[in-house]
Amino acid sequence: MIFEWSYISAIISSTLRMCSPILLCSLAAAICSKAGVFNIAMEGCMMVSAFFAIVVNYYSGGSVLLAILAGILSSMLISAVLAVLIIRLKASPVVAGMAINTMSGGLTTYLMYVFFHTKGLFQNPTLNGLSKLTPFFASAFPELAQMFYGLTTVDYLSWIIAILVQIFLYRTVIGYRIRAIGINPEAARSLGTPVEKYQFWTMTLSGIFCGLAGVLLSMGSVTLFIQNITSGKGYIAMTANNLGKSHPLGVAVASLFFGACQSLGSFLQQAGLKGQITGSIPYAATVLASVVSSIRYRRQKEKKIREAISEN
């Protein structure tokens, strides 16, 4: 059964679906760390966006576009508040970020009760999900198209954004300045770059990415809002950013790995493994991946040193 094509393609498509929110969030983390800001509020931004997307979706009678906009705007707003706290008011990024994360859990549950008079889960037939795209080659190669089954427009957008971030960071003047700030803010300031302004807008931009990720969570494969919908994906994305060394390409590979772990978990659960074991796979994989990458990094370094010695 495992070697059947339909099974393999189902795993691939679910990996791609699980990957895109993590990819968007880890890109958000990546641009922030390139700009020298430690942002851990992806979890909170994503949750707020997922919630307001559903709220606007419901009250506008199912307008997907308005819902996406609401998600992005709310997440941007939260990111901007955090940016002011960290950059302007010099708050500890860890504490302020964690405060945002826990507060968004409280805020969304509070507002969920106020708007929908329920606390656990909100689902309604009038809600519309993101439109799913069928690949253009679906009729010619139906087997190949199976791998992309159920992917929404935003899923594809996340990969386009990854490419755009790559171009933005390494091919534009603004991207060059952002990286310069991350490497040495004092030097950048002495060259006349308004460091705080750049950091603020980078964080706000990261809010847009997290907003899209949140929209994907609440309107992607299923259209609903459930308490704690993000379930640690923001933190996993931080690890993806670390593993990918904040480089968009590396980050994308790491996100794919974590997407695969999550889809593996859900497939093993269908195969009868206990939910507690399959549920812990992504978190265990996060720790293991950090360990393995650190060992590899160290070995490469040692190898370089040895080569340098032998050359002399």
Add this chain to the structure above:
Amino acid sequence: MNKIMNKIGNSNILFSLMAILAGLLVGGVIMAITGQNPVEGILGLLKGGYLTSYAIASTLTRATPIIFAGLSAALAWGSGYSSMGAQGQMIIGAITAAIVAPRLGFLPPFLAVIITLIFSMTAGALYSLISAHISAKYDAYLLIVTLMFNYLADYLASYLTNYVFLDPVALDKLAIQTIKIEGSILPRIFPRYTTHYGFLIALIAVAATAFIINKTSFGYKARMGGLNAGFAEYGGIDSRKTMYKVLLLSGALAGLGGACEVLGTKFRYVDKMITSPGYSWSGITASLMSNYNIIGVLFSSIFLSGIAIGGSTIELSMNIPSEITQIIQGVITMLVTAKFVIRWHRKENGRKEAETK
């Protein structure tokens, strides 16, 4: 105006009080926006948390795990290690207590409780040590490793409760819980009120931690590391050894907190009993509010616990969701961490004044 700001910047207590006021204000504004009466809501919150003997008893009961989490956080964060692991360590301590205590029925209750507490402390400390080791040896962020370990602990405890130690005679078949502990429990201090001897253990833990931090050479090394890691290293303090010791102790405190919650209030491990009330985050907020001062943790934990108890009261009586307290707590945290602002402004002002002179 600047003078006032300077004074406030110097006084931690006053600043925390201002943060609390601002937090309540934001809570009131949110209540007003969502169509509730903010004055009644806030007054109800305070009354439900502090103003009746029953409320005080419930507040102290709930404060017990928060104090332990707060001590754990004050120790770790005050020494410069941003560990979020108190939650996982509490879960491990709690499930250990729920497994060990029912099997010690043959011992006198007092001895059984002490042995259970020691088991839980050890379990919490070891769990903390594993994450500390992974973080130190493999250069992973301690923050992320401990967060991941929280999820893992939750799943592990849930698995053990569901498939290994599930209560076979539970009346409610849907309840995921271990068997009830008979005998070897922490009894109530006064029979009428829920406050149990765990609160006294928490007070002892506060005194012990304050002693360790303020009066021993280990405490001095830990605080040095928190104030200036580079300087501590230069002064000959082995930072990795200190880190292991600090996180071991902070894990032991958290594990003890989890055990007290099992032995004092629930008498068994119930799935999600540590995760859903958010004890760990309240503890971290408490330690921030007191600027990692150990004695201060005691008072800020009791305050935060009162807000939470008041929150559940107004949820029942006024239909205001109790999550309002999470929002209030978040605002307080943000304002407390932004207190560096005022100090920073003060410094800037001082520099400008010096320049003009």
